[in-house]
Amino acid sequence: MSTKKSNDERNNKCDKKTDSLGKELNKLKSEIKKLKQEVKEKDNKLLRSYANLQNYQKTTEKKSQYMENETKKKYLSELIELKELLKKAYEDKDPRAGLKLMLNNLENFFEKEQIKYIDCVGKIFDHNIHHAVTAIEKNDCEDGTILEEIKKGYFIDDKLLRPSQVIVAKKK
Amino acid sequence: MGKILGIDLGTTNSEVAIIEAGKPTIIKSAEGQQYFPSVVAFTKDGEMLVGETAKRQAVTNPEGTVHRIKRKMGTGEKTKVHGKNYSPEQISAFILQKIKKDAEDFLGEKISDAVITVPAYFNDDQRQATKNAGNIAGLTVKRIINEPTAASLAYGLDKKGDHKIAVYDFGGGTFDITLMEVGEGVFEVLSTNGDTKLGGSDMDQALVDYLANEFKKKNEIDLRDDPKSLQRLLESAEKAKMELSSTLQTDINLPYIAVVNNEPKHLEVKLTRAKFEEIISPLINKAEKPCKQALKDAKLKPSDIDYVVLVGGTTRIPLVRKKVEEIFGKKAKRDVDPMECVAIGAAIQAGVLSGEIDDDIVLLDVTPLTLSIETLGSVATELIPRNTTIPTKKSKVFSTAADNQPSVEINVLQGERPMATDNKSLGRFHLDGILPAPRGIPQIEVTFDIDANGIINVSAKDNGTGKEQSINITGSTKLSDEDIERMKQEAEKHAEEDKKRKEKVEIRNNGDALAHTAQKTLDELKEKISDEDKESIEKALKELRETLSKDDSDKIKEQTEELSKVLQKASTAIYQQAAQEAAAQQQAAPQGDNNETWSGHPSGDDKTIDADYEVKDDKKKSDDKKKKD
Numbered sequence: 001m002s003t004k005k006s007n008d009e010r011n012n013k014c015d016k017k018t019d020s021l022g023k024e025l026n027k028l029k030s031e032i033k034k035l036k037q038e039v040k041e042k043d044n045k046l047l048r049s050y051a052n053l054q055n056y057q058k059t060t061e062k063k064s065q066y067m068e069n070e071t072k073k074k075y076l077s078e079l080i081e082l083k084e085l086l087k088k089a090y091e092d093k094d095p096r097a098g099l100k101l102m103l104n105n106l107e108n109f110f111e112k113e114q115i116k117y118i119d120c121v122g123k124i125f126d127h128n129i130h131h132a133v134t135a136i137e138k139n140d141c142e143d144g145t146i147l148e149e150i151k152k153g154y155f156i157d158d159k160l161l162r163p164s165q166v167i168v169a170k171k172k
Numbered sequence: 173m174g175k176i177l178g179i180d181l182g183t184t185n186s187e188v189a190i191i192e193a194g195k196p197t198i199i200k201s202a203e204g205q206q207y208f209p210s211v212v213a214f215t216k217d218g219e220m221l222v223g224e225t226a227k228r229q230a231v232t233n234p235e236g237t238v239h240r241i242k243r244k245m246g247t248g249e250k251t252k253v254h255g256k257n258y259s260p261e262q263i264s265a266f267i268l269q270k271i272k273k274d275a276e277d278f279l280g281e282k283i284s285d286a287v288i289t290v291p292a293y294f295n296d297d298q299r300q301a302t303k304n305a306g307n308i309a310g311l312t313v314k315r316i317i318n319e320p321t322a323a324s325l326a327y328g329l330d331k332k333g334d335h336k337i338a339v340y341d342f343g344g345g346t347f348d349i350t351l352m353e354v355g356e357g358v359f360e361v362l363s364t365n366g367d368t369k370l371g372g373s374d375m376d377q378a379l380v381d382y383l384a385n386e387f388k389k390k391n392e393i394d395l396r397d398d399p400k401s402l403q404r405l406l407e408s409a410e411k412a413k414m415e416l417s418s419t420l421q422t423d424i425n426l427p428y429i430a431v432v433n434n435e436p437k438h439l440e441v442k443l444t445r446a447k448f449e450e451i452i453s454p455l456i457n458k459a460e461k462p463c464k465q466a467l468k469d470a471k472l473k474p475s476d477i478d479y480v481v482l483v484g485g486t487t488r489i490p491l492v493r494k495k496v497e498e499i500f501g502k503k504a505k506r507d508v509d510p511m512e513c514v515a516i517g518a519a520i521q522a523g524v525l526s527g528e529i530d531d532d533i534v535l536l537d538v539t540p541l542t543l544s545i546e547t548l549g550s551v552a553t554e555l556i557p558r559n560t561t562i563p564t565k566k567s568k569v570f571s572t573a574a575d576n577q578p579s580v581e582i583n584v585l586q587g588e589r590p591m592a593t594d595n596k597s598l599g600r601f602h603l604d605g606i607l608p609a610p611r612g613i614p615q616i617e618v619t620f621d622i623d624a625n626g627i628i629n630v631s632a633k634d635n636g637t638g639k640e641q642s643i644n645i646t647g648s649t650k651l652s653d654e655d656i657e658r659m660k661q662e663a664e665k666h667a668e669e670d671k672k673r674k675e676k677v678e679i680r681n682n683g684d685a686l687a688h689t690a691q692k693t694l695d696e697l698k699e700k701i702s703d704e705d706k707e708s709i710e711k712a713l714k715e716l717r718e719t720l721s722k723d724d725s726d727k728i729k730e731q732t733e734e735l736s737k738v739l740q741k742a743s744t745a746i747y748q749q750a751a752q753e754a755a756a757q758q759q760a761a762p763q764g765d766n767n768e769t770w771s772g773h774p775s776g777d778d779k780t781i782d783a784d785y786e787v788k789d790d791k792k793k794s795d796d797k798k799k800k801d
Contacts, residue, residue: 047624
């Protein structure tokens with residue numbers, strides 16, 4: 001009798017355990033399902049943000065190309081203007097007065113764009129704004145004095161646009 | 173791991189690149205140039221200059237300026253400057269320091285690692301010296317790679333199976349040929365050869381000599397004797413060389429180049445590519461011998477070479493490329509900038525090491541063709557342009573084309589043509605149950621959502637009622653390459669006539685919309701419009717409607733303008749009248765409660781796009797209604 005009782009008890013315990021394990025299994029299953037869904041969503045989000053980034057890069061590229069063209073247009077139209085006038089000056093018997101005005105216009109344009117000429121002859125060479133093309137041996141002036149300007153240099157907004165190309169004195 | 177720089181530490185110039193958002197990008201120097209001159213100088217004041225500034229002062233300070241230090245790497249030979257000894261590693265380190273600093277300034281973050289390239293013929297000592305230079309500059313050199321290997325990486329040649337590559341590196345001052353074998357992503361140098369005194373600057377010099385000699389024949393003066401003229405000549409020779417790579421002829425005009433017997437002289441030369449090639453061909457032919465030797469050393473025939481890669485600015489010259497073809501019997505690869513490809517290859521290697529270029533990363537597809545929907549007048553209105561990376565989602569708000577239109581049809585199209593009928597229809601559906609409203613008022617939001625597999629979900633939602641309809645389209649990205657190419661070519665071929673057709677539809681749509689507005693104005697403001705104005709509007713409206721039923725764009729345009737003119741006249745009169753009345757009322761009662769407002773024409777929400785749906789089954793109904801009105 002007692003064996004039967006203990007068997008029943010054991011069976012009962014087993015049933016309970018199976019029951020709770022089953023519950024646990026179902027819980028885990030639904031958790032896995034939930035996590036799988038979450039991973040899927042995150043994966044999708046990741047892919048989308050990666051694609052977004054690539055599309056953003058594409059539009060940025062397009063935009064900067066557009067901006068570049070707009071800037072080009074601005075300067076090219078000034079050049080076209082100059083070309084047309086130069087043509088007229090060329091056909092003019094005495095073009096000096098016309099050329100003077102054109103030069104004034106160009107200078108005004110550069111001034112408006114904050115372009116400034118670098119004054120250099122007689123000054124001491126500065127590698128930040130001058131480019132030495134040749135050095136000539138000379139003793140009657142300070143070493144490094146700029147003797148001649150080969151090509152004019154310019155600043156734009158106090159930054160170097162292009163350095164002056166110069167000939168520099170060098171002590172023997 | 174942080175970012176790693178890819179550095180092409182060159183003999184005359186150096187370049188640096190980095191991976192940004194998965195793509196290699198060249199970093200400019202603080203002076204704004206694509207490259208860093210490999211020049212270091214010490215001024216008398218003890219200041220150290222590197223790069224462009226050092227180059228600018230070189231002729232005034234030759235004893236304090238160090239050029240071409242790369243040639244001394246690994247020799248241990250010291251360079252004495254102002255009484256101080258510097259090892260080649262130290263000088264190279266100064267260049268690397270400058271590159272590191274400018275790159276950090278550009279990127280806005282500290283960089284501590286680099287991949288540096290060296291010529292394939294560098295021995296262990298030279299490689300070790302390069303590594304030391306990096307360390308002195310404060311860079312951990314993650315890897316030293318061969319320049320030709322870097323160039324091949326820039327072309328993705330490590331991913332094309334086993335093959336043999338010839339890297340033809342023709343720079344400003346040197347020529348190198350390297351034959352390599354690649355298998356499973358590993359590069360092995362088979363042979364290397366070259367000429368250390370052959371480069372693009374020799375070609376500039378040859379051209380200067382030619383120009384100066386020609387000038388001398390006519391003017392009996394040698395332009396090379398005057399540094400001023402020589403400099404101008406050198407600059408224009410280099411410019412002409414570059415120009416002749418893309419054109420067949422160039423003009424070299426140097427006004428006021430010299431003064432002979434108080435008379436200004438100008439240099440005027442028309443230089444053809446043929447003449448230029450005649451001048452430089454002895455120099456180009458010099459590259460043949462090293463190539464033959466390299467093939468011999470590697471025991472290869474020209475036909476054994478699978479790919480030829482071009483490096484260096486001189487390879488842009490067509491005759492150089494022709495020579496390469498002649499030697500190796502095949503066309504060379506040239507879609508990566510030959511000046512940048514070594515630095516780019518170094519950056520790619522760096523990106524692989526840092527994990528920024530991940531071979532496992534999912535390669536995302538792009539939409540092969542534009543996706544659009546059909547709108548009023550059979551126009552294809554773009555939602556997602558061609559080449560958009562997927563997955564992606566885009567929405568646009570549309571409206572109805574007729575009063576009380578109860579439903580809209582969404583016709584999903586694929587293709588580059590502006591008219592709906594010329595594109596492929598991927599599917600169509602209706603959204604109905606739109607509440608009765610004047611045209612332009614209902615807001616229908618159309619959304620295209622393409623997932624990573626290319627499945628398109630198109631939905632249309634009536635923002636007023638919340639009603640929604642959608643379809644799924646599969647296989648839209650699975651077009652064959654031929655199909656895509658054909659569709660693109662067709663779009664190009666028909667571009668002109670398509671534009672005209674679209675313009676025609678736009679003229680008609682504009683006329684139609686204005687006719688609608690005019691009718692509405694007449695209905696709503698009949699009391700306020702003078703009889704005379706009313707008559708002229710009615711007349712213009714009648715004429716426009718008649719023309720709209722025919723096919724004459726010019727006439728439609730003309731009459732639309734006419735109707736617009738009389739409408740404007742009438743509305744100006746109404747405003748003036750209202751202003752007068754308001755003024756009169758204000759005089760009577762300064763704080764008058766003049767609540768009467770002029771009710772204008774219904775205008776769409778800002779978000780609404782001016783592209784209406786074509787009305788199909790409701791045309792009759794709305795026409796009937798108009799008649800009743």
